[in-house]
Amino acid sequence: MSLEIGVFDGLLLAGVVLSAVVAVLVPRRTSAVAVFLVFGLLLALLWARLDAPDIALAEAVLGGGVTGALLVDALASKQAEVPRRRSWALATGIIAGIIAFLGMGWVVSRLSEPSGQLPLLVDDHIGGSGAEHPVTAVLLNFRSFDTLLEIAVVMTAVFAATAVSDRSWTRTLSASGELRIIAVVLLPVVSLLAVWMLVAGTTRPGGAFQAGAMVGAGLVIAHLTGTRRTSTRGPWGDALIVLGLVVFILLAFSTAVGGAGWLVLGESWASTAILAVEAVLAVSIGVGLARIFLANRREPGEAR
Amino acid sequence: MTVVDLALIAGPAIVVIGLVGHLLVGDLLRRIVALNVASGGVMMVLLAIAARGEAPDPVPQALVLTGIVIMAAVTGVALALARRVDAVTDESEGR
Numbered sequence: 001m002s003l004e005i006g007v008f009d010g011l012l013l014a015g016v017v018l019s020a021v022v023a024v025l026v027p028r029r030t031s032a033v034a035v036f037l038v039f040g041l042l043l044a045l046l047w048a049r050l051d052a053p054d055i056a057l058a059e060a061v062l063g064g065g066v067t068g069a070l071l072v073d074a075l076a077s078k079q080a081e082v083p084r085r086r087s088w089a090l091a092t093g094i095i096a097g098i099i100a101f102l103g104m105g106w107v108v109s110r111l112s113e114p115s116g117q118l119p120l121l122v123d124d125h126i127g128g129s130g131a132e133h134p135v136t137a138v139l140l141n142f143r144s145f146d147t148l149l150e151i152a153v154v155m156t157a158v159f160a161a162t163a164v165s166d167r168s169w170t171r172t173l174s175a176s177g178e179l180r181i182i183a184v185v186l187l188p189v190v191s192l193l194a195v196w197m198l199v200a201g202t203t204r205p206g207g208a209f210q211a212g213a214m215v216g217a218g219l220v221i222a223h224l225t226g227t228r229r230t231s232t233r234g235p236w237g238d239a240l241i242v243l244g245l246v247v248f249i250l251l252a253f254s255t256a257v258g259g260a261g262w263l264v265l266g267e268s269w270a271s272t273a274i275l276a277v278e279a280v281l282a283v284s285i286g287v288g289l290a291r292i293f294l295a296n297r298r299e300p301g302e303a304r
Numbered sequence: 305m306t307v308v309d310l311a312l313i314a315g316p317a318i319v320v321i322g323l324v325g326h327l328l329v330g331d332l333l334r335r336i337v338a339l340n341v342a343s344g345g346v347m348m349v350l351l352a353i354a355a356r357g358e359a360p361d362p363v364p365q366a367l368v369l370t371g372i373v374i375m376a377a378v379t380g381v382a383l384a385l386a387r388r389v390d391a392v393t394d395e396s397e398g399r
Contacts, residue, residue: 003306003355013310020318020345024325024338036337043344049307050351051360055368062376067340070376074333074383077390082330090328097324104316108349111312114357122362134362135369143366150370157377164384209373285373292380296387 009049016042029079033071040064053205054135057197061213066289069220076298130270132203139207140274144263148248151281155245158288165295169233175226183225190218198282202271208278208285215286220293232291241291244284248277311352318345332386336379343375 019039026032040063048056122134122142131137139147175183194214201207223230231237251273256262265273322342326335347368354364 003308005305005307005310009307009310013307013314016348017314017317020321020341023341024321024329024334029331029333032334032337036340039341039344043348046311046348047351050311050355052351052354052365052368055347055351055365055372058369058372062372063340063344066376067379070380070383071333071337074387077387078394079331079333085328085330093324093328097320100323101316101320104319105313108312108316111353114353114361116357118363119357119359119361135365138362138366139369143363146366146370150374153374154377157374157381160381161384164381164388207369209369212373213376289376289380292377292384296380296384298387 012042012046012049016046030075033068033075036071037064037068040068054133054207054210057205057210058213061210061217065217066213066293069293073293073297128267128270130265130267130272130274131201133201133205133207135205136201136207136274136278140277141265141270144248144265145252147281148245148252148263151245151248151284154285154288155241158241158291161292161295169231169295169297173224173226175224179225183221183227186221187218190214190221194218194282194286198278199275201278202275208281211278211282212285213289215282216289216293219286219290223290223294230290231294232287233295237287237291240287241284244281247280251277308352308355311348311355315345315348315352318342318348321345332389333383336382336386339382340375340379343371347371 016039019035019042023032023035023039026035040059043063044056044060047053047059119134122138125142126132126134126137129137129141131140194211197206197214198208198211199206201211219230219232223232232240252263255264259266319342322338322340322345325338326342329335329338350364350368354361354368
């Protein structure tokens with residue numbers, strides 16, 4: 001994709017910066033969330049324009065979908081009164097911001113030409129890595145330790161969200177007829193998309209995280225439309241959330257003890273290992289994200 | 305001027321807007337939104353750097369993907385905590 005500027009690019013970047021400014025400055029919560037959702041959508045377009053289709057997918061489904069759902073649900077609480085900042089604090093903040101922007105601009109202007117070393121390294125080793133898509137190979141083979149730590153962070157966040165919640169989130173909801181129709185139509189599509197993205201991640205944009213977010217979305221839709229046993233609470237939910245990290249650690253130990261080193265995947269079984277780990281990660285992340293949403297969900301009009 | 309150059313200017317601007325907003329705004333939900341805006345700016349800089357070469361560099365893209373997943377999860381926790389803080393503040397002010 002050519003990176004020369006067209007009218008679309010100028011409009012897109014102007015829209016991104018404008019929606020960022022408005023999302024931060026507008027005083028009402030509901031407006032801030034609405035403009036932030038627009039910001040997320042424009043960011044997804046920008047990532048696609050910057051040759052990052054994986055990230056565009058992930059931004060659309062995680063930034064717009066999951067974060068959007070979380071923010072909109074948080075709007076159900078009343079907005080508290082906050083004291084106004086004093087003017088000297090505002091002035092200091094704005095001046096500091098301008099200095100920081102100029103500093104970052106100076107650093108960015110001194111970036112050297114891309115040496116291309118990392119992409120060359122990836123290209124050299126991608127043959128036996130078990131995945132044909134470079135981002136998947138980097139995430140699950142070359143830098144799999146980072147992904148292991150990421151799963152640990154997500155798991156910790158899920159249990160933190162569980163700890164903060166009260167006990168009212170396990171009731172099976174009763175849903176009207178229209179909601180059930182929505183579920184019947186949406187759930188097969190969501191499941192198909194989740195499995196497709198998981199399997200497609202080996203050869204094209206996709207992978208465990210996008211699939212995991214679809215699994216999470218599917219669980220939330222199922223619970224909100226009255227399906228039984230989809231609240232992710234209880235020992236089954238805990239087990240599925242922990243499973244991703246446990247499987248990853250088992251893989252690390254088995255490669256350290258019986259293989260060529262920590263998380264070194266042998267060429268013959270690398271693709272199987274990657275697909276298996278991705279499947280488990282997708283389930284874990286899906287259940288985890290669903291639980292983060294459902295554990296702290298508020299019925300409209302409920303008081304805390 | 306390419307898209308990458310524009311993104312390398314807009315990225316730091318959005319980071320600063322988000323950070324300053326996060327530090328100066330009072331309402332907790334708006335602060336969380338501002339922090340998400342700032343993280344969007346950081347991702348813009350990383351992805352612009354990744355797009356500079358002939359083929360897009362997959363390592364910064366993998367880092368950004370990791371960051372998006374973690375931001376979604378941590379935003380959920382932050383919102384739950386913000387709701388508890390607001391609820392406790394409401395109770396203590398006798399509403």
